[in-house]
Ligand code: PEP
């Protein structure tokens with residue numbers, strides 16, 4: 001059962017609750033869930049639920065009906081995020097773990113690690129203790145392999161994941177690696193699970209060759225009961241009657257697990273299929289089905305690999321797969337972030353005095369909030385602001401290190417106010433992120449569509465959902481500033497005839513009901529956000545530049561500037577004109593270029609731009 005603590009519980013009362021649970025001989029785990037302090041208890045010695053209700057400081061007692069307790073969604077409603085060094089599995093960013101089946105030599109591991117990192121993997125895998133079907137097959141380099149993994153981390157900055165096959169290896173694992181894997185063959189090796197439960201490293205728990213989801217979750221429960229809740233479940237294919245592939249990848253396990261457990265899920269299409277050509281299609285499908293992470297075997301010379309060569313991708317193939325995932329992820333509300341590690345480093349290196357915040361418009365649950373989370377993960381705290389101007393001010397004054405502002409939507413066009421603010425303030429665009437906008441109709445619990453008289457949303461959202469709203473002529477469209485503000489207004493009103501258009505995330509945050517999901521007319525509804533800061537710090541590969549310029553008022557002036565880009569073969573991906581503030585009928589131009597304009601060899605281009613423009617400013621390189 002779970003004990004929900006009173007919001008006003010005193011430290012003394014809390015100590016009293018803990019003492020009582022100890023006396024009763026309960027295994028207890030305290031967590032924070034949905035803004036509440038909760039203690040989960042499992043053990044026969046526990047009292048009857050009603051007995052706990054009379055204990056000072058306990059507000060509610062709720063049953064957990066499933067046989068898996070601590071890892072169940074009933075116990076913890078929020079998704080668990082498992083941090084492996086500076087990489088978090090279980091957020092908006094898809095984590096890709098890649099590397100060979102086995103560590104074969106320092107040279108082999110380092111070569112592959114550098115390649116997979118270049119293509120966007122954020123963790124490295126490689127077995128040092130290999131559980132092989134035949135005792136005559138390569139068994140792994142053992143401790144030597146672990147040392148190589150530690151060297152890989154040292155040189156590449158990639159966290160390393162490896163399999164532990166016996167409790168006797170635990171100390172070495174703690175010493176050399178960042179996360180341990182429990183292999184499919186060991187999923188019900190209970191001594192190993194108990195050992196992993198006592199370790200201070202995250203655990204990747206693979207599904208057994210013929211294990212049911214329930215058995216798998218009970219194995220995870222062993223680890224959680226031991227005290228380690230940093231568990232990632234790994235589906236790697238199960239044995240079925242189908243011999244064509246090595247195993248059958250059970251992708252339906254993803255939505256099933258999402259309902260049953262709060263733990264994040266990684267999919268391993270390499271062991272699931274056993275066939276190189278089948279790996280990428282299944283990896284793409286896994287992301288579409290909601291996987292939090294992928295684990296992929298990659299080898300630079302698979303023909304000579306000491307294990308699992310036939311299922312290992314060539315590095316270039318892995319690179320192509322990563323580009324596909326980059327494209328697919330936003331469709332399901334996630335991102336593949338090619339700058340993941342560089343960003344974490346940058347944030348890690350911020351001065352002590354820097355505010356680790358990103359200002360965004362609206363209330364929590366706004367699309368800008370989602371953009372900030374998708375861009376920074378948990379490294380930065382998103383802070384709501386009332387207006388776009390407030391965001392620029394906060395960043396300029398150093399009150400917020402970063403700001404996240406929407407620039408344009410694929411259906412409703414540019415957010416002009418932000419282009420004007422970019423003109424006004426001397427800030428830099430340091431990054432961009434595009435997210436899919438999926439609107440939901442949100443109202444009070446128990447409200448029916450027939451009851452709704454007013455729908456609140458910002459004008460672009462009302463436009464994006466107009467076909468949907470046309471079906472309900474009795475709903476009046478009421479414009480407000482932001483989607484999340486609409487939800488807050490509806491919530492605060494307590495009125496069941498009010499509804500809001502906003503994200504499903506906003507509905508969850510405000511504890512409201514979703515009446516209809518995906519109500520936007522066109523599913524290809526994406527918004528591009530810019531991340532702004534006072535200056536760009538750190539190194540990053542620059543592929544795009546945003547500029548702002550003005551030209552003289554004479555025939556062909558804009559053409560002359562465009563000709564410079566054309567002469568230098570530079571692709572222009574956006575061009576927009578805005579009135580110059582305070583100068584009626586004179587215009588500035590915003591342009592996005594697929595190049596780093598500050599590259600050394602582009603000096604002649606910069607000289608020509610100086611000649612052809614009246615003012616020229618780089619807004620950001622990212
Ligand atoms: C591995 O990851 O290399 C491995 C042996 O996996 P599994 O336990 O899923 O067979």
Ligand code: MN
Nearest residue numbers: 101297307308
């Ligand atoms: Mn393998």
